[in-house]
Amino acid sequence: MTEVSVHPALWPAPLATGAVEATVTVPGSKSVTNRALVLASLAAEPGWLRRPLRSRDSLLMAQALRALGVGIEETVSSSSSSPAPGAQGVPDGEGEAWRVIPAGLHGPATVDVGNAGTVMRFLPPVATLAEGPVRFDGDPRSYERPLNGVIDALRVLGARIDDDGRGALPMTVHGSGALDGGSVEIDASSSSQFVSALLLSAPRFNQGVEVRHIGGRLPSMPHIRMTVDMLRAVGAQVDEPETGGEPDVWRVSPSAILGRDIVIEPDLSNAQPFLAAALITGGRVTIPDWPQRTTQPGDALRRIFTEMGGACELTETGLTFTGTGRIHGIDVDLGEVGELTPGIAAVAALADSPSTLRGVAHLRLHETDRLAALTKEINGLGGDVTETEDGLHIRPRPLHSGVFHTYDDHRMATAGAVIGLAVAGVEIENVATTAKTLPDFPRMWTTMLGAES
Numbered sequence: 001m002t003e004v005s006v007h008p009a010l011w012p013a014p015l016a017t018g019a020v021e022a023t024v025t026v027p028g029s030k031s032v033t034n035r036a037l038v039l040a041s042l043a044a045e046p047g048w049l050r051r052p053l054r055s056r057d058s059l060l061m062a063q064a065l066r067a068l069g070v071g072i073e074e075t076v077s078s079s080s081s082s083p084a085p086g087a088q089g090v091p092d093g094e095g096e097a098w099r100v101i102p103a104g105l106h107g108p109a110t111v112d113v114g115n116a117g118t119v120m121r122f123l124p125p126v127a128t129l130a131e132g133p134v135r136f137d138g139d140p141r142s143y144e145r146p147l148n149g150v151i152d153a154l155r156v157l158g159a160r161i162d163d164d165g166r167g168a169l170p171m172t173v174h175g176s177g178a179l180d181g182g183s184v185e186i187d188a189s190s191s192s193q194f195v196s197a198l199l200l201s202a203p204r205f206n207q208g209v210e211v212r213h214i215g216g217r218l219p220s221m222p223h224i225r226m227t228v229d230m231l232r233a234v235g236a237q238v239d240e241p242e243t244g245g246e247p248d249v250w251r252v253s254p255s256a257i258l259g260r261d262i263v264i265e266p267d268l269s270n271a272q273p274f275l276a277a278a279l280i281t282g283g284r285v286t287i288p289d290w291p292q293r294t295t296q297p298g299d300a301l302r303r304i305f306t307e308m309g310g311a312c313e314l315t316e317t318g319l320t321f322t323g324t325g326r327i328h329g330i331d332v333d334l335g336e337v338g339e340l341t342p343g344i345a346a347v348a349a350l351a352d353s354p355s356t357l358r359g360v361a362h363l364r365l366h367e368t369d370r371l372a373a374l375t376k377e378i379n380g381l382g383g384d385v386t387e388t389e390d391g392l393h394i395r396p397r398p399l400h401s402g403v404f405h406t407y408d409d410h411r412m413a414t415a416g417a418v419i420g421l422a423v424a425g426v427e428i429e430n431v432a433t434t435a436k437t438l439p440d441f442p443r444m445w446t447t448m449l450g451a452e453s
C-alpha cells in the first residue's frame, strides 16, 4: 500500500580509526511503545506514554489507532513545564510524551501496516472491537509475512474477516463492536506475535481468551513475557506457563484496562550496534537508562557480547560495555532473541574463531529472509557464511570493500555499519531503512565515532 521508496544512494559506512569512547542515548523500545499504544487505546481512561519511540513502526501504529477513533496527542515537554497529572517516577517534564485518549472504535478505516509485524499482528484483534470495516494493507513484504495464526484464531473467536484465502494481507476485518472470545489453538512457531496479538486485546473480549500453542518451538519468548507483564501492569488478569500455568497456554480474563502513565525503556536491540562498536574497536560505550530488569530480548547482549570478548557493568545510570578489540566466535541458540541475529552475525564475521547461530529458522519470514540476506551480503564482502536449517555458520575471513544491500531491513543496515567499522570501503545501500525503528541512526553513528579517542 505505502509506496516503498527507492533509495539508490549508498552510505559510506565510517571506518573506526581508534577505540570508540561514547555515551549513546538510545530512543524508546519499538516493542514496548507499540504494546503501550494498543493497551492505552483499549483502556477505560486516558493514559500517557513518556519517551515513546518515534519511528516508522510506531507512527504507523499511532496513525492506525487514530483512524479507528483514538485520540493521540503528541507533546514535547521542556524542563520548565509541569509533569502531567498522575505522573509517577517520571523525570520532570523530560522529552516527548504522548497522551492517549481512548474512544469508541469505529470503521470504516484503513490501516497501513508498512512492514511492521507489531502493527499487522496486534491490530486485527483491536479491529474486531471496532464498529465497521477495517481494511489492512501494507508494504509488498507484509503480504508474505505470516498472519494466518491471527486471522484463523480471530475467526474461531467470532470475527468476520475477508482475505484472499491465503491467510495473509491484504484483508478486511468487519468489526461488530465486540468479540465473543473464548478458547483457541494456534501454531505460533512462525511468530510469537500471534500470541501477543491475541492476548493484548483479550481483556476486552466478552469471554477473554485462552490461547493454546500447538506447533513447534515458539520463538521470542521474552516478547510474550513483555506482553504478559504489560497486561498485568494495566490491571489484566493473566494465567501463563511461567507463573504456574499449563505449558504453552495463556489465559486472559475479561476486565477493564486501566489508563497508565508509562515511561518507555530504551530499545536494547537498537543499542546493539553501539555496543558492538565498543566490542570491535576495544572501546567503551555507555547506554544510559539501561533497565535493571526488563523483558526486552536485547538484555541478552550483556551475556552474548561478554562471551564474544567484552565486559559490561550495569549501574544505576546505565550499561557500560568495554571491548578489548579481540572478538571470539560463539555457538549460541538465538531462538528467544531472534531480532539480535543480524548484529551478532556482523560481529561474528569479524571474530577470531567460527560461530554457529541456531534456533532462528523463523527469521526467513522477518523484514526480509534474514538468513539468506546475511549470507549473501557478508559473503559479498569476502566472508564465508553458510545457512543451516535453523541458522548460520560463520567462518571469519578477511573482508574487503563493497556494497552491503539491506532489503528494506533496518537490522541489515545496522549490521552492515558494524562491519564497516572494521572493513574499509563498505557502502550501505538504503541506510534510510533504519527509519523503521531508529530514524536517526546515521547521525547517531557518526556522532559516536566523532567521540572516539
Ligand SMILES: O=C(O)C1=C[C@@H](OP(=O)(O)O)[C@@H](O)[C@H](O)C1
Residues within 6 Å of the ligand: 030, 031, 032, 117, 118, 190, 191, 192, 193, 196, 219, 220, 223, 224, 338, 339, 362
Ligand atoms: O512482539 C514483538 O514486539 C516482537 C516479537 C518478535 O517477533 P517474532 O516472534 O515474529 O520473531 C521480534 O522478532 C520482533 O522484532 C518484535
Ligand SMILES: C=C(OP(=O)(O)O)C(=O)O
Residues within 6 Å of the ligand: 115, 116, 117, 118, 339, 366, 367, 411, 437
Ligand atoms: C522482526 C522485527 O520486526 P517486526 O516487529 O516487524 O516483526 C525486528 O524489528 O527485528
